[in-house]
Amino acid sequence: MRREMFTESDFSAEPDAPAAAPPPELPRPELSQYERAAETPTPLVTAKTADKKLIQRLDPMERMKVAELAKWALLIGIGGLLMWLKAILWSAFQTTKASGLKVGYSLIPIGAILGAFLATAILRSLAAKKATQGKQSTYKAVDAIRDWAVTGVVTGVLATFMLLIARAVLPASFATERSAPFYISRFIAIGIAAIIGLFVSRRLAVRGDSVMAGGNFGLVQLLPQAALVALFTLPLEDFVHGIVSGWPFMTWATGIPALIGFGWAGSTLAWAWKADQKLRFLQGGKQGKDSRYVATGGEALEMNFTVIGGRESGKTVLLAGAYKEWQENTAERYGVIVKPVDITPVNYEQLDESQKRFYLDRNLDYLSDLIYTYNQWPPSTQGMREFKFDVYVRLRKGEQPTKVARINLLDYPGSLLVTSDHSAEAHRKYWNRIADSDGILFVGDISALRRGVQEEGLNDVHSAFRAAMDVLIDGKTDRKMGVNIEGRIEGNGKNRVIPVGMVMTKCDECVELSSGLPNHVQMDNLIYGERRVRDKNDVNSSLLRYSGPYGILQEWEEKCRATGPGFADVEIFKTTAITASRPANGPDGNPDLSRKFEMISPQDTSPTNCATPLLWLTARALRWNVTTFTELKRWLLGSTDTTAQRHLDAIRHIEKVVELWQTAIEERRSTEK
Numbered sequence: 247m248r249r250e251m252f253t254e255s256d257f258s259a260e261p262d263a264p265a266a267a268p269p270p271e272l273p274r275p276e277l278s279q280y281e282r283a284a285e286t287p288t289p290l291v292t293a294k295t296a297d298k299k300l301i302q303r304l305d306p307m308e309r310m311k312v313a314e315l316a317k318w319a320l321l322i323g324i325g326g327l328l329m330w331l332k333a334i335l336w337s338a339f340q341t342t343k344a345s346g347l348k349v350g351y352s353l354i355p356i357g358a359i360l361g362a363f364l365a366t367a368i369l370r371s372l373a374a375k376k377a378t379q380g381k382q383s384t385y386k387a388v389d390a391i392r393d394w395a396v397t398g399v400v401t402g403v404l405a406t407f408m409l410l411i412a413r414a415v416l417p418a419s420f421a422t423e424r425s426a427p428f429y430i431s432r433f434i435a436i437g438i439a440a441i442i443g444l445f446v447s448r449r450l451a452v453r454g455d456s457v458m459a460g461g462n463f464g465l466v467q468l469l470p471q472a473a474l475v476a477l478f479t480l481p482l483e484d485f486v487h488g489i490v491s492g493w494p495f496m497t498w499a500t501g502i503p504a505l506i507g508f509g510w511a512g513s514t515l516a517w518a519w520k521a522d523q524k525l526r527f528l529q530g531g532k533q534g535k536d537s538r539y540v541a542t543g544g545e546a547l548e549m550n551f552t553v554i555g556g557r558e559s560g561k562t563v564l565l566a567g568a569y570k571e572w573q574e575n576t577a578e579r580y581g582v583i584v585k586p587v588d589i590t591p592v593n594y595e596q597l598d599e600s601q602k603r604f605y606l607d608r609n610l611d612y613l614s615d616l617i618y619t620y621n622q623w624p625p626s627t628q629g630m631r632e633f634k635f636d637v638y639v640r641l642r643k644g645e646q647p648t649k650v651a652r653i654n655l656l657d658y659p660g661s662l663l664v665t666s667d668h669s670a671e672a673h674r675k676y677w678n679r680i681a682d683s684d685g686i687l688f689v690g691d692i693s694a695l696r697r698g699v700q701e702e703g704l705n706d707v708h709s710a711f712r713a714a715m716d717v718l719i720d721g722k723t724d725r726k727m728g729v730n731i732e733g734r735i736e737g738n739g740k741n742r743v744i745p746v747g748m749v750m751t752k753c754d755e756c757v758e759l760s761s762g763l764p765n766h767v768q769m770d771n772l773i774y775g776e777r778r779v780r781d782k783n784d785v786n787s788s789l790l791r792y793s794g795p796y797g798i799l800q801e802w803e804e805k806c807r808a809t810g811p812g813f814a815d816v817e818i819f820k821t822t823a824i825t826a827s828r829p830a831n832g833p834d835g836n837p838d839l840s841r842k843f844e845m846i847s848p849q850d851t852s853p854t855n856c857a858t859p860l861l862w863l864t865a866r867a868l869r870w871n872v873t874t875f876t877e878l879k880r881w882l883l884g885s886t887d888t889t890a891q892r893h894l895d896a897i898r899h900i901e902k903v904v905e906l907w908q909t910a911i912e913e914r915r916s917t918e919k
C-alpha cells in the first residue's frame with residue numbers, strides 16, 4: 247500500500263481508487279498475552295494530584311487569583327488610610343474654630359468615591375444598553391472599585407484645595423456652614439474637580455475601557471456624572487463623618503487593617519512578580535532573545551512544541567490527521583479555531599521543482615490531501631521543518647474570535663534520533679530546539695509494540711526521550727545523542743512546568759476483528775507494558791515500573807520530582823490517522839496479523855483524536871506560561887476584561903473543548919459501529 251515516491255501527476259490525474267473490498271473474516275487475535283494486569287498501575291504525581299502549595303507557586307492562573315486578592319487588599323488599604331488621614335487631620339484642626347468644616351474637607355475623597363459609585367450606577371442603569379452596546383461587560387468588582395477610588399481621590403484632593411483657596415480669597419460669609427453660598431461653592435468646586443477626576447481615571451485605565459469610560463458613551467457621560475458626583479458627595483460625606491465621629495475607635499479599626507492590607511499586598515505582589523520574572527526568562531530570555539514571552543493582555547503567546555518520536559512512528563501523519571480534523575471544523579463548533587499559517591509564496595507557479603517541493607512539504611493541506619483523498623502515505627520526512635498554526639478562541643456567540651496562541655511545531659526525520667547519518671549541525675539545532683520547547687509530545691508507535699518488533703531504533707528513541715527530559719529540566723545531559731548537547735544557561739528546573747503528552751499512534755491496529763471495535767484492553771496493556779518491581783534489591787519495594795510508554799512517563803515524573811517542579815503535567819492519547827484499516831496480506835495471500843495495517847479506501851479513511859493532543863498541549867502550555875506582572879501598570883490600572891481575564895477564559899475554554907471533543911469522538915464511534 248505504501249508508495250514511497252509520488253509525482254506531481256498524482257495530483258492532476260484522478261487517482262485510481264482501489265475497489266473497497268469487504269475485509270475478510272479473520273480469526274480473533276490471541277489476546278491472552280495482553281490481558282490487563284491485575285494491579286492498578288502506580289499513579290503518577292500529576293498536576294491534578296500535586297500538593298496545592300506547589301501548584302499555587304507554579305501555576306500563573308493560581309497566582310493570578312492570589313494577586314487579585316492583593317488588589318483588593320491594596321484598595322481596602324487605600325480606603326483605610328484615607329479614613330485614618332481624616333483622624334490625623336481632625337486632631338490637627340481641633341484648635342481652629344471651623345473644625346467641623348475642615349474635617350469635612352478631609353472626607354471629600356471618601357464622599358466622592360461613594361458619589362462616583364452612585365453616579366455610575368444610576369447612569370449605567372439609565373443608559374445601560376447604550377453604554378455596553380455590542381460588548382459584554384465583564385468588569386470585575388475590584389476593577390470597578392479601583393476606578394471609583396481613582397476618581398474619588400483625585401476629585402477630593404482637588405476640591406479640598408479649591409475650597410481652601412476659596413475660603414482664603416472669598417468673603418467670610420462664604421464659609422458659614424450650611425449657608426447657600428457654602429452649598430453652591432462646594433457644588434461648583436466638587437463638580438469641576440469631578441470632571442478632572444473622571445478624566446484622569448479614564449486616562450489611567452488602559453485602553454480607556456474602564457467602568458468609568460463606558461465605551462462611546464464616555465463623553466456624554468462625563469458632565470452628568472460629574473454633576474451627580476458633586477450632588478452626592480456632601481450627604482455621603484456627612485454620613486461617613488457621622489459614623490467616624492460617633493465611634494472614634496473606627497479610626498484605629500481602619501488604620502490597622504489598612505497597614506496589614508498594604509503589607510500583605512506588597513509581599514504578595516513581590517512574590518508573584520518574582521515568579522513571573524523567572525518564567526519570562528525561561529520563555530525566551532534563556533537564549534538571549536527577549537521577544538518570545540507574553541504578559542497576559544490579549545496578545546497571542548508564541549510557543550514552541552516539539553514532537554519526539556523514532557523513524558516511521560507516525561509523526562507527520564499525526565499532524566496531517568490533526569489538520570484534517572481542524573478542517574472538518576469539529577473545533578469551530580466548540581469555539582476553538584486553528585488556522586495553519588500558509589507560507590506558500592504568490593509566485594509559487596514560477597518556482598522550480600525543488601523549490602516547489604520545499605513549500606509542498608510544509609503545506610498541511612497537501613499532506614492531508616495525500617492521505618485522505620489520494621490514499622497515500624506521505625514520504626518519510628527529509629529535513630527539519632516547522633509548521634505554524636494560530637489558535638483562536640471565541641468565548642461567546644457572535645463575538646470575533648481572539649487569537650490566543652501561535653504554535654511553532656517542529657517535524658523532523660525520526661532517523662535523526664537513531665542513526666548518525668545527519669550532520670552535527672542538524673543535531674545541534676535539534677537539541678537546542680528541545681531546550682527551547684514549551685511543550686513536548688512523545689510519540690509511541692503502538693503498531694511496533696503490537697507486532698513486538700524491537701525495531702533497531704527503539705532503544706535509541708528511549709535514550710532520546712531521556713536526553714530530552716534531562717535537557718528540559720536540567721539544561722544538560724550526559725547522554726551522547728550524536729553530538730555533545732550544549733547546556734542552556736539554565737534548565738526549567740523547579741520554575742516552569744513543561745507539559746508532556748504521550749501520543750500513541752496507529753491505534754487502529756488494536757481492534758477486535760470480529761466486531762470492528764477498538765480493543766482498549768490490548769491498547770492499555772501495550773501502553774503499560776511489562777511490570778517490573780522498581781528496585782530489585784529492595785524486597786520491600788512494592789512500586790512497579792512499567793516497560794511500555796507509561797514507564798517513560800513514570801521516569802519523567804520521577805525526574806520532575808527530583809530536580810523539576812515536583813509533579814508532571816502529562817496525558818496519554820490514543821490516536822489513529824485512518825481509523826478503519828486491515829492487516830496486510832502475508833505470503834500466503836491471507837491477512838497476516840503480524841504485519842502492519844493498511845488503509846481500506848479513501849471514503850473510509852478519517853482521523854480519530856489526532857487534533858486533541860495538540861489542543862491539550864496548547865491549553866496546558868498557555869496555562870503554565872501566562873504572566874501577570876511583567877506589566878505592572880496594566881495589571882494595576884487595566885481592566886480585567888481586556889487583559890488577563892480573556893486569556894484565562896480562553897485557556898479554560900480550550901481545556902473544556904479537549905474534554906468535550908474526546909467525549910464526542912467516543913460517542914460518534916460507538917454510534918457508527
Ligand SMILES: Nc1nc2c(ncn2[C@@H]2O[C@H](COP(=O)(O)OP(=O)(O)OP(=O)(O)O)[C@@H](O)[C@H]2O)c(=O)[nH]1
Binds near residue numbers: 658843
Ligand atoms: N495503521 C496505521 N499506520 C500508520 C498510521 N500513521 C502512520 N502509519 C504508518 O506509519 C508510516 C510512517 O508515518 P509517518 O508519519 O511518515 O512517520 P514519521 O514519524 O513522520 O517518520 P519519519 O518522517 O521518517 O521520521 C506511514 O507511512 C504508515 O505506514 C496510522 O494511524 N495507522
Ligand SMILES: [Mg+2]
Binds near residue numbers: 659
Ligand atoms: Mg515524518
